[in-house]
Amino acid sequence: MTDQAVVEKLKAKFPSAVLDVKEFRGEVTVTVKAEDVLSICAYCKNDLGFTMLADLCGVDLLAMGGSGPRFQVVYNIYNMKAKQRLRLKAPVTESDPRIDTVSGVWGSANWLERECWDLMGISFNNHPDLRRILMPDDWVGHPLRKDYPVQGPGREPYQGREV
Structure with a gap:
């Protein structure tokens, strides 16, 4: 199935949820409504053959100065039979x-969503074990956010810790 066919199937199945489609250097990115992401991901896996979640990450668009939502969750999925990638x-x-959460669709989402929450502060509804994975349990804030304070001894969040 071609990239265009995948996009057309997504548009047909979720006409009000597909917000944008971009193609750059042979890679297709489909922007979808957050409230429909679970249904869309399940459809991509079960009906379109994207059985592998290669990566999931959060993006902070604060420095972009746009008027839209500050964050994005990005899903890089792969259809191994067709050797085809898709970015949602x-x-x-x-x-x-x-x-x-899409951890019920792809088991690998479990740890990737924990990392996204830990570093970006994006919470995943109904996640089975949403807790810090990289930062210490007592860490304050989410260090990959663009407005996170400059780091170093004597500054938050290091203040009072041994370095």
Whole structure:
């Protein structure tokens, strides 16, 4: 199935959820509504053959100065039989940075979503074990956010810790 056919199937199945489609250097990116991401990911896996979640990450668009949502959750998925990649993006607001977990669709999402929460502060609804994975349990904040304080001894969040 071609990239165009995948996009057309997504548009037909989720007409109001597909917000944008971009192609750059042979890679297709489909931006979808956050509230539909679980259904879309399940459809991509079960009906379109994207059985592998290669990566999931959060993006902070604060420095971009746009008027849209501050964050995006990005899903890089792969159809091993067709050797085909697809990137899904879901915008997430700063006021309520949360989205449904896809750990029930792809088991690998479990740790990737924990990393995204730990470093970006994007919460995943119904995640089976959402807790810090890289930072210490007592860490304050999410260090990959663009507005996270400059780091170093004597500054937050290191203040009072031995370095």
